[in-house]
Amino acid sequence: MKKQQGLIHNKIEIVDDRNDVVWAMDVDYKLTAFNSSFKALVEKLGFDNIVSGIDLKEIYASGRFFNPCDRGCQRALDRYATTSKHTFESNGSVVVHEFSFQPFMNSSGEVVGCCIWQKDISQEVDNNHRILESERKYREAQEVANVGHWSWDMKEDKIIWSNQLFRIFEKAPDKFEATFEALLNAIHPDDRDLYKNDVELSIAENRMHDIIHRIVLADGKIRYVHQKGRAYYDEHGKPFRMSGTTQDVTKDILSNQQIMEQNHELQNFVRIISHNLRGPISNVLMLSRIYEWGKDEMNDDIVKKIEHTTEALDQTIKDLHLSLSLKSADKEKFREVYLKDVMKDIDGLLADEISKYKATINTDFTKVDLVFGAKSYVVNIFYNLILNAINYAKEDVPAIISIKTEETVDAISIKFTDNGIGMELTPEKERKIFDMYGRLSGATEGKGFGLYLVKTQVEAMDGKIEVESEKGLGSTFTITFPNTTKT
Template identity: 25%
Template sequence: MNKTLRVLIVEDSENDALLLVRKLRQGGYEPVFERVSSPDAMNAALDRQEWDIVIADYVMPRFSGFEALILHNEKGIDIPFIIVTGKISEENAVEIMKAGAHDYIMKSNLSRLVPAIERELRDAQVRRAHNRLVNDLTAATKQWKNTFDSITDFVSVNDKDFRFVKVNKALSDLLGMKPDDLVGKHCYELLHGLDHPDPDCPHIDALRSGKTVTKETYNPKLKRHLTITVSPVIDEKGGLEGTVHYIKDITKRRMAEEALRKSERGLKEAQRVAQLGNWQFDLINNGLTWSDEIYEIFGLKSGQFKGTYEAFLNMVHPEDREFVDRSYKNSVINNTAYDIVHRIVRPDGEIRYVHEKCEDIKDETGKRIRSIGTIQDITERKNLESRLIDLHKMKALDQITRAIAHDFNNILAALTGYGTLLKMKRGKDDAIAWHVNQILALTDQAAGLTQSLFSFGKNQIFTPKQENLNEIIRKTEKLILMLVGKEIELKLKFTDKDLFVTADKGRLEQVMINLVTNARDAMPGGGLLTIETSLVKICNDLSRPHCVGKPGKYALVSVKDTGTGMDEETREKIFELFLGAREIGNGIGLGLSIANEIIRQHNGFIDVSSEHGKGTTIDIYLPLVEQAVEEGAVASVGEPIGGTETILVAEDQANVRKSIKTVLEEFGYGVIEAVDGKDALEKFSRNRDRVQLVLLDVVMPGKNGKQAFAEIKKIRPDTKALFLSGYSLDDLHEKGIYEEGIKLLQKPVSPQDLLRKIREVLVS
């Protein structure tokens, strides 16, 4: 069957035009053509419809092929233009090619016509695909800049010589200059009013260490308290080319902290004589006495304390001992109050934080005769303060990353759609196919990164499928190496058998990251981390506390470290949120709790063995799938399915909407576009008898997808719907626009998956 070819023929001779049409038919085309022989007729034909190619005679009585080429160029259209002539000089041939003609064919050699057309059609298709990708990349770059400038904190990229390379709007507004005017200026001049870098600048530390550096400082020029986080920028060769500065104004927080400290001082002074634990030091006889409460805090029985200042210092943490001694002696010398926080070490080795305060008592002559004070155990408060700060940081970071991930998902959705269509159209053996496959593979990796952002501490749609556990762990090896650092040796041991399990790959990767992070924190001085897989058979009733599976075959992942280990009391509480036994600064106690919940969702369980000082082994058991689905069977079922139904597509992101429309029309569907929920409702009202399915973005300005569908069902209750969203399931729950049971796909979704789901909904 001949291929349809829309041809605009610029030719004064009808016979010559018919000769060209005959040649095209002989070459496998079915021309849909129009013959014109004047500028007005050609101009009207180009405006009236789209053409695949323009063929023009070079010599005509009232209109030349060169004039037709100029008119074609002025239109700014990307349509191949071929000159056909009986005779042309070499000089004229060069002139028309320079003017933009794609080829010229001698009438005496029309056998070249069809191959030339085929070549130019291919080249035009490649150009258009390239332009689409360039436009998408431009849009993504613009979106990145908008996000960069939307950050309310101060952000800049600096080169190694302290010069600004990029500056966000917040920082340029702070300095009262345009971003472009700041580029090339030295940061120490504009931010600090100095003519040379400060030796204590975190930029210097980050470049020297190659690691992220965070410092709190007061900037006299700006009159602000700041937290400055500086991260090194690595070039393609692994060298340092500069740093990224993230500066947060904490002035209000510091003022609030200072106000809080003043309030606490007033409150504690009022409670000074309360039973917190009081002590008295006789300066004349060097005798120290404690109340019963202080014995309790220090883990001693009454009478065990020797009652001297030296005995007290021996119970202070070695790292704090000099500070405590100096603080007390300075208060004596300077006749000032004594108000400090420090650590103590109890006889059982437990470390506690205490808040200690004292004042001097003088006789009638003004001579100091004794010191009295209180000690309060504030260990739990310190732990909670640290965790609360971490939680606030996590929440802020989570909001930023999720907003960026949502917008990036929309861009990836369009790239995936256009890229897949380009792959289908080019064919497996096409020269550009390899490049298209690389683009799609990188797009898929980027989609995995955004899903990782969504999975952090949030509930996603649980999408299990058969996965090879060995392959999941192999693919996380690079990330694990980055997490553990060079001080820890990593060993991976895989069973030689494939371990197929029914799992959500993203969630299992999250479990591995949590466990590896815990193992790393347990080995601050370095050590050995071993991750091993095996196949085991369990025959008992799995009666251990965290065992919820059934007897049978299991895939086992063992994560072993040579770290500090845990005592029995800690082991019993490791799956609790905010595990109290963790040291301050080593996280907020969420990792194992989340990991345990994820494994329970997979009908598996976690078992832990550990001894204090002898490391920890965490075993993850997942039910084994005896018969893995063959890849060929999956592929045959998974071929994209088209249809002839009419689908209403409501999506506020134009690039995503256009890519979905292109995919659906490519596979036979009729498409009605809507730019938001209100537009979707209006267009459904006008086309209620034509639309078989509404495809709705969940979050849109004005009416969201849920609201629009509720109104649509009032018009036609039997209307079927499929929802799309770049947000996570948990985010949709928080926005109050998700209901259990609705059919939902998360962006980016491949054209194949979208078409299969549409078909599934239509035939359900």
């Protein structure tokens, strides 16, 4: 018996330098061994003279900390090793402790006592809660975005899917075995080769796998998914795993298709209406030209109003045709457009206005001297922005227009800055001045169609236009294009 107790005591001494509370007792609940943490805890509860042989029953009944011990020790003495977790409040904080009860037996197999090991697992529990909470939020985010993640073990040809991915493909996790071949079978037959080639190229070239394709559900319905992923390689450069995400983009694709169909129908409608109106408009304009003016003042006034209205309608139809033609630009015909050549055309087109209003145009194309697009578009953009700067100059102050290019890794920009009257610019006004027939102000003549054409032509070349302005100080129009020279 003494040999057994000595063995227990030695084992407890091994963990004496830890914060865990460890002690042992015999079948009569007499303390047989303990570490310093046990002694400090019991003394804190008001017990003195902690030595082997004291009765533990009174200590077990003294506080919440020892509440689990009665049942745990009894089960250990009945030969059942048990572990339990208990929650306490300590110094205003909630802590979780784990109690382990292990029976000790002699050489005859008779239980002679038990050892109790308690440790604070609050941090571990908190970490587990954080992980579970993160996983819950991640699952919710996948469900809201309708995106799932996957990981493909290439050697074993096994693909691990998230729950959301099973929902996207409408597959039962307990019935569907995700492999590359099974995935191919779920892809629309017309998209399989394209998908397979993209996967193979992304692995061979170590680049991002990025493709939108169709999948066929069990009931025959079609869905569109956007799949992105990347391969991972071992120390020998051989691919062994690939992981990524798959998002259901069916609604976006179908919405875009519907918008394209509606735009196509609208374009056809405009073409049909304008074609049907051109004949009557031409006839009305012809009649106004053969009308005998001067015989009746009232009739002259009526015919003049009819003529002006008809001409305005005719110009509106021409503007619509021009707008439609810009939106359907053939990008295959885009070429490098040198800005110095554009300025040569502008000098000719605006020679009279520049001379009449004594305007000055300063250019700096040292950072970027060309753009990729249609020269006629670029000329029209320069023409309208420069003409606007001249038209909106301050009274008796000649317009000074600065045109400067800048470049970043992803984009190039052209800034048109003037010293004109400027304007109080709000987001609504910024949007409105680029609308068809939007106006910067009512102080000058013109329909306000120029900036709409500028915006349309800029966007046709995959660019965007923005404006900054301050009343009395002038305006700056900034055009930004993708930097194709860096790709």
